[in-house]
Amino acid sequence: MGDEVLQLGARGARDRCGAGTSEAEQRVMSAVQPPSLALPAQVLDLLRCPVTQGSLHLMDALTLRGWNAGVETGAVRHLDGAPVRQRFAAALATEDGSVVYGIEDGILLLLRELGMTRDGQYLALPPSPQAATNRSVAAFYDQVGWQTVAAGHVFDDSARYEDLRPVSRDYVRACRRRVAAHLPPHGRFLLDAASGPVQYEEYRAYSANFDFRICADISIVALRAARERLGAHGVCVLCDVGNLPLRDGSIDAFVSLHTIYHLPAQEQLTAMGELWRVLQEDGKGVVVYTWGDDSLLMNLAAGFCFPLRTLKRMGRTLLPRALACRWQKRRSREAQTGRSGVATLTLHSHAHPYAWYRDEVQPMFHAALTCWRSLSTAVMKRLIHDRLGGKRLLAWVCGLEERYPRFFGRHGQYPMFLFHKRGEKGNCAA
Known part of the structure; x- marks a missing residue:
């Protein structure tokens, strides 16, 4: 099919269905999909079904009309057994048509649980082991993380986890730009795994010399924002980063920023x-990662910035194991419900220590280690201020990170793991 662009949308589907499509059906179809969907053939060739691992194709209008009729009669179900309530104006299907995935607002809904079928064999499949994690993360980001605050100009996630003050701006932007130096200069596809809304200009620049940016995320809210920012350059896919709906060896480069450590440890x-x-x-x-509480430099800084917190942490290490476990469980309950006991949405995080990288990540992928940013947000907000020469201090730290990237990657807060797939096993240059 080459570079041909396939067009399918609500208006085209209605036209091809002819007079048999009722006015009510037309209103429903136009409500769930923008007037037209442009899906380049090379992007279509990139996709695979997260269940069967086979290729996917766009459903033609007549077949889709029959599928939507099955939705009306209750014959179509999601792979978790729940009835499908929504009609789609565009959809992707496996070669035999047994599993179908909707396209909503131009976003490809390729999450395993959202697959649709009329075939009983797929309803008997065990649930995805990541399903519970996916629901939790999606709920947090759809309802909290990617909602805007500060008069609609800043995402809640950014306000929580980033230092957005003017005094820190040059430093954090320089850290974000470091990623680009480890990517190919150009290519067809850049995969942004857990892309979020691609909220920073430095993030957008990563794919400037690529034909397409594949934004893969579990949050439909994030993908809608990313699609608005990127336009036709962005291909937005609702999916699980632990079960990517992409063919083997199909992308030129990937970035995964602050994503992996929000997955359960074993995933x-x-x-x-x-x-x-x-x-x-x-x-x-x-991959941009964090050492969590295992950053030597930030532990030293925390002793100065947060002495009470440091004493509590030291106390936990000295407590008998049973008492430490009870304390940790109580803190976990408070994080999930708040001190008032009212349930709140939280984001799971598990940061492995350096030994995990050394013993598992590096041997498996030959991934090199370097520095993304050595300073944590909490320490920056406590120590860095204009009146104390904060900009000059950050410029000095940035220079040290550039000069000694391995040291600050090992002992700072946020390392980068660098992947380079060479031959069958691949390896990375340091």
Whole structure:
């Protein structure tokens, strides 16, 4: 099919269905999809079904009309057994038509649980092991993280986890730009795993010399914002980063920024394995990670900035194991419900220590280690201020990070894992 662009949308579907499509049906179809959907053939060739692992194609209007009729009669169900309530004006299907995925607001709904079928064999499949995690993360970001605050100009996630003050602006922007230096200079596809809304200009620049940016995320709210920002350059896919709906060796490069450590501990290597699987030979990728409480430099800084917190942490290490476990469980309950006992949405995080990278990540992927940013947001907000020469201090720190990237990647807060797929096993240059 080459570079031909396939067009399918609500208006085209109605035209091809002819007079048999009622006025009510036309209103429903136009409500769930923009007037036209442009899906380049090369993007279509990139996709695979997250259940069957087979290729996907756009459903023609007549077949889709029959499928929507099945929705009306209750014959179509999601793979988790729930009845499908929504009609679609565009959809993707497996070659035999047994599993179908909707397209909503131009976003490809390729999450395993959202697959639709009339075939009983797929309803008997066990649920995805990541389903509970997916629901939790999606709920947090749809309802909290990617909602705007500060008069609609800042995302809640950015306000929570980033230092957006003017005094820190040059430093954090320089850190974001470091990712681009470890990506190919150009290519067809850049995968942004857990892309969010691509909220920073430095993030958008990563794909400037690529034909398409594949934005993969579990949050439909984030993908709608990303699609608005990127336009036709962005291909937005609702999916699980631990089960990417992409063919093996199909992308030129990937980035995964502050994503992996929000997965359960046992799923983090699996997710990186998926990134590796879809990376083509000689492709490159970057994972931005955190050492959590295992950052030597930030632990030293925290002793000065947060002495009470440091004493509590030291006390936990000295407590008998049973008491420490009870304390940790209480803190976990408070994080989930708040001190008032009212349930709140929280975001899971599990940061492995350096030993995990050394013993598992590096041997498996030959991933090199370097520095993304050595300073944590909490320490920056406590120590860095204009009146104390904050900009000059950050410029000095930035220079040290550039000069000694391995040291600050090992002992700072946020390392980068650098991937380079060379040959069958691949390796990364330091």
